[in-house]
Amino acid sequence: MYSCEKDDSSVIDPILHFPIIDSAFISPTVFDTNRIDLSINARVSSVDPISSVKAKIIDPLGSQVTEVDLVLNGDLYTFNAAITPGCVLVGNYKVEFLAVTNSGLNSNTVTNTFQVINSNSIKPVVSIVYAPDSLLRPTGSELVPAFLQVQVNDPDGICDIEWARFNAVNPNGIPNPSNPFTMYDNGNPLPPFSDTVANDGKYSLTIYIGSSATLGDFSFKFFAKDRSDLTSDTLLKLINVHE
DSSP: OOOOOOOOTTOOOOOOOOOEEEEEEEEOSEEOSSOEEEEEEEEEEOSSOEEEEEEEEEOTTSOEEEEEEOEEETTEEEEEEEEOOSSOOOEEEEEEEEEEETTOOBOOOEEEEEEEOOTTOOOOEEEEEEOOSEEEOOOTTOOEEEEEEEEEEOTTOGGGEEEEEEEEEOTTSOBOTTOSEEOBOSOOOSTTTOOSSTTSSEEEEEEEEOTTOOSEEEEEEEEEEETTSOBOOOEEEEEEEEO
16 A cells, blocks of 8 residues: 655645743832832844734733833843832732743743832821620521721721731630731621622621620720731720620
């Protein structure tokens, strides 16, 4: 048996030339200010013409702050970014570089990082929005809900608040084994979150009292921490559980 393979000299396998980001660097790498002035630079090698070199800036929570187009300046692609956000988020930021050719081929992705700090950070302040003064201990298998909400204010802005929590202490002085309880500002109205508006500084949580709860005054100690690791003063609230 014999087989024949058609020889078609008109078909040419394409050769793809992907661009390469040889190096990327930013300056400075630490900011202690409410304004970010960032010099962004990349060196790119490519056989084919470059359509764009972009840099995407991503905040510590993973959200995109901005994306900029670098401009060819000598043998470098550069951009000077000036960012003045309404609330400066302290933490580590990423700058992701990507080059694209005229034919739409992408380069490797290169990532640099820089840090935003606040050496003049002021600790947050916690105040009670709502917490009951007393709760009736249920009988049987019934559970009584207790809605708790605090307002956290931070002179450095709402985005500087990392979390709000509380510790509960039984009337006999024994701390609750589930301490600390995390409160929520996520806009989820369903229990246990019980929050209606996200990112407004009001932190909520619904807890439940069962028939085995100890009678007497429970101590609730509320506190919050900002992204510079400063903790608020503790706010004490007593809730009496009675028959």
